Amino acid sequence: MRIKSLRAALLLAGTVLIAGCGSDSVINRIRVLVAVGFDREGEMCTGVVAYPNYIHRKGSLAIMKGSGREPKLIMEQFQRQSPRKIRYNKVDSIILSRQIASEGVTVAVNSIERDPALGSNVLLAVSSCSAESIIRSLDRQELENTPFNLVRQNVSDGAVPLSNLYFFLHDFYSEGKDPSMPSLALDKQNQIFIDGYALFKKDRLKLVLNxxxxxxxxxxxxxxxxxxxxxxxxxxxxxxxxxxxxxxxxxxxxxxxxxxxxxxxxxxxxxxxxxxxxxxxxxxxxxxxxxxxxxxxxxxxxxxxxxxxxxxxxxxxxxxxxxxxxxxxxxxxxxxxxxxxxxxxxxxxxxxxxxxx
Amino acid sequence: MNYQAPLAKTVSPYLLWFMIHKSQTGVAVLDFQSRIAQGAEQDSWVSVLLTGLSMHLVVLLMFYVLKHANRGDLVSLHVQLFGRGLGTLLNGVFLLYLLLLVCYQLITYSQVIQALVFPDMGTWRIGLVFLLLFVYITSGGFRVITGTAFWFVLIPSLLIVTLFIPLQYADWRNFLPMFNHSLPEYAYSAAQSLPLYIGVELLLMYYPFIRNNDKAQKWAHIGVMHTYLLYFVFVVATFAYYNMGQLRHSVWPTLGMSKIIQFTFLDRFDYFYIFNWVFVITPPCCLILWSCTRILRFTTRMSGRVSLWATAAVVFVIVAVFHDMLAIDRLGAVVRYAGTSLLFGYIPLLAVCVFIANRFRKSVRDSEA
Missing domain, CATH: 3.30.300.210 (Nutrient germinant receptor protein C, domain 3)
Structure with missing residues (x-):
């Protein structure tokens, strides 16, 4: 009897503790970011994010904007702006403006690499226009229209070199290879398209291939x-x-x-x-x-x-x-x-x- | 001499394979690639294999030592060889080492969970959940732990199949040019890979509980071989996936490889991978707790249940207290150093002591005759 009650107590304690592990994050009550774009405006870095809005828009994408000295600080600003929790474990596209890419991406890469929330399949891309306009073009669009799916479709088609966060870091830290990533732009219909391929010398954008x-x-x-x-x-x-x-x-x-x-x-x-x-x-x-x-x-x-x-x-x-x-x-x-x-x-x-x- | 516990408390000899293998694999598998690559870089797989082969010698020595123990374990051997005072002191040191080992496993895994999944959760909460699980399994006795070890070898083995996905990104040229390092560099990598095999020394405690233990040695060698072949697979996959520069910047390369795995029904497979590691750390932690309990029962008058809860309480306090990154790192260094010294310093020394004691006893017996 004593053993049974001890087991029951253990089970109860375990259940209570495990229940504590699950933070209250109901999927349509949090903002799950999917695409992020960074631009440089003078000393400040501006960031625009797209997230699916499940409450008012039935899952179509909505936009938020923030600014800070570093990309990580912008994420904190989003937390302060938003009435709901922000989560970026599902970010699949990170767009950097050409200006940021030309000035060097070491700081951005370091914070992206160290961020355990991001997977290795995340798309890194530079934008010929501002990164903000690329992300804003996703406003009210379906989730499948993110740059990640656009590039993935073209990669699987064989037309675009295979590229993601893993490949970028692999080449970035390699002694005998320079990193590269796709370049994106907007057409007149405000649709994102791949307009070339950006080549870096270590952390700086040097050349964009047509x-x-x-x-x-x-x-x-x-x-x-x-x-x-x-x-x-x-x-x-x-x-x-x-x-x-x-x-x-x-x-x-x-x-x-x-x-x-x-x-x-x-x-x-x-x-x-x-x-x-x-x-x-x-x-x-x-x-x-x-x-x-x-x-x-x-x-x-x-x-x-x-x-x-x-x-x-x-x-x-x-x-x-x-x-x-x-x-x-x-x-x-x-x-x-x-x-x-x-x-x-x-x-x-x-x-x-x-x-x- | 070969002492064996009552038959009802023993397990079949073939289970020694799983016990040995499972007691060796723990949290060290998460980050050993970065450590060993600091020496012989892409060639350090050679060091992992050579160190693994050297473990066969350690197993041989352990069997030799245990055959001459009155009650078939290290605790009785210490008293038998060095007398009650010094023997008890040595048992205390061994108990301290085991406590640090289980704390290191638990703290490191808690760190992984905090860094990758639940950043807001305290170490003590994670530690408590797992500790209760370990105590529950351990309270079932050695046979329950053995059964757990058996299944917890099979279940995470399924994860090896998922290495196929990161290997699609493999660059096999990372291994070239082969054998391009000096002997000191290989030696450095070998020294860094030694802690991977810590845990095998638990055999010194559970040997009497293996049925026909004098004939079970081959299963121990198979267990050791299983371990180093598994490490070899992980090293090859890691070096093919990461280049050396990338590896230097990776904290947990084994988990890092899982971050590229994506399914249509499971976007972030890495979270599944992280929690699968529970199956990896549970058996060695339970075995260590059980060993601590055995030592306490032998050296004090505590009952099994009391000594188990006392051990768990001490472990919980240590886990809850350790917050500082530097202190955790120092704990890891102490455990690695102590474990390596035990395997390659103390066990051979013990074998020499047993050999001398036997010779002395034989010469006394001969002179008496």
């Missing part, structure tokens, strides 16, 4: 599923890459050091005369050679552009670190990377050119 360069960047990273415009006999065509594979081979023994990219693409030609290429093998080979030569030139131009900007967003340094036993980051980027010779080999396999005339 959409074509972003596709080529993705091609160099490997596994591209993109569309490439090319010309053949004065006409414009589009190559839709269905499968692709890129292999990078460092040559540390040569002088200057060189890096070779072997790109293999398999795809189809859009807007050609039906599936005529299948019946014209010579024409098909000439088509492929034209594409190979044009893509090769574009890839070389992109590599030279990044080299000239002293950007190693593709992780050339990492490739050399993995094969050289006494690799030193400082010496590599001071002496080897600026004079490095890039070679690109492109092989294109055209499977068809459509179904109808």
């Amino acid at each position: 959409l074509e360069e972003m596709a080529l960047f993705k091609m160099l990273q490997g596994k591209p599923k993109i569309e490439q415009l090319f010309t053949y006999k004065g006409e414009h065509y589009v190559l839709t890459v269905r499968h692709g594979r890129t292999r990078s081979v460092p040559h540390p023994g040569t002088s200057p050091k060189s890096m070779r990219y072997d790109v293999r693409l398999t795809g189809s030609i859009r807007n050609y005369k039906g599936n005529l290429l299948a019946r014209l093998p010579d024409e098909s080979r000439a088509f492929a050679e034209a594409i190979e030569s044009q893509i090769k030139n574009k890839l070389l131009a992109l590599l030279k552009k990044m080299q000239a900007g002293k950007l190693d967003s593709l992780g050339v340094g990492e490739r050399f670190r993995s094969v050289e036993r006494d690799w030193q980051a400082a010496a590599f980027y001071r002496e080897d990377y600026p004079t490095m010779d890039f070679q690109v080999n492109v092989v294109v396999n055209i499977t068809n050119s459509g179904a109808g005339e």
Whole structure:
């Protein structure tokens, strides 16, 4: 009897204590932030957040704005503004204005990284316009329209390089690679779209690639599923890459050091005369050679552009670190990377050119 | 000599596998990667394996020592070898070490919960909830703890499957160039990985409760092997997922890997992962509490139930008092240092003492004959 009552007392005490663990956070009575944008206004940093409003708007997004010296302080200001508790465990998009990104994101990255509330899948992006306008465009929109879902859809489609907080931190702390993230903008209909890909030198934004360069960047990273415009006999065509594979081979023994990219693409030609290429093998080979030569030139131009900007967003340094036993980051980027010779080999396999005339 | 407890209180020898493995895995698994990487960096997996292999030697020594204990455990061996006074003192030191070990497990896990899930909740509340659970299991006796250990090996093992998701982000070049470090760097990583194997010394207390314990040694070795292979899997997954720079900035790399796991029905899998760690820390904590109770029963006149609650009360007070980060860090350092010294210093020393005592006894017996 004594043991039973002791057990009952223990169970009761445990239940009471465990019940104490659950803070009263009913989902439609708290503000669960989903997207955050930061801008710089003089000395101050302004932050705009979007959260689903389940009480008045049936879950469509609402907006709040605050300002402070640091992003973390803005979050505290939101707490003071809001009649309901603020939670940011579900934030999936963090947008930084180009000004903040150009001045350096170390402070922001440190506070984001140390924040246990954030997952590693969070999207980090820069905005060509103000981050506030990007977030404000979400006002009264559905939850699925956040920048996170927009970028995720394009990443899974193969057009945009895979990017999230994990990748950013991975490259940020890497000795032989610079970080990068998508760049977002607003069109005339106030819709968010991806307008390029932002390349950082450690913590500072240095270069924004346009959409074509972003596709080529993705091609160099490997596994591209993109569309490439090319010309053949004065006409414009589009190559839709269905499968692709890129292999990078460092040559540390040569002088200057060189890096070779072997790109293999398999795809189809859009807007050609039906599936005529299948019946014209010579024409098909000439088509492929034209594409190979044009893509090769574009890839070389992109590599030279990044080299000239002293950007190693593709992780050339990492490739050399993995094969050289006494690799030193400082010496590599001071002496080897600026004079490095890039070679690109492109092989294109055209499977068809459509179904109808 | 092989003393064995009454049959009704013993467990099958194969369960030693789970007991040994479970007593070794605890909160150290959460952050050991950052520590070991400070030495041989991407090659420190070698040190983890070598240290693991060295544990077979420690197990051999423990079995040798225990075979010569009158009542089959460390507490009786201390008295047998060093007399009642010094033996009791050594038992007290061992009890203190065990208390610190269980406090370290509980405080560290409370820290994880506070940092990642309930920042407003006091350590004492979290500590109390878990301590009541541990006391409840421990009051069931050694067989109940063994059963718990068995299931609590199987349940969190399912989490290993989820490593597949972070491994999709793996960069296997992080391991290159291989074997690119000096011997002192490997040694440093090995020294940092030693605390991972703390807990195996609890065998010194529960050995008499293993049925046919003289033939159970192979299960102990399998348990040790299970542990270092598991650590090896975690090290490989971690080094593939993080580069060295990132690892230096990660406080709990094992939990950090779970932050990338996302399902359509579960957005933040990491919260599930954190609470699954209860299954990891419960068996070693219960086993330590049970061992403390055994020591108290042997050295004082307290009953089992009273000594269990007394131990739990002391643990609760320590857990509730420790707030300061520096003090917690110092506690961790003390536990790691004490555990390592015990495994690689005291147990071999004890084996030497037993060997000398046996030789002495044999020579006396021979001279008498």
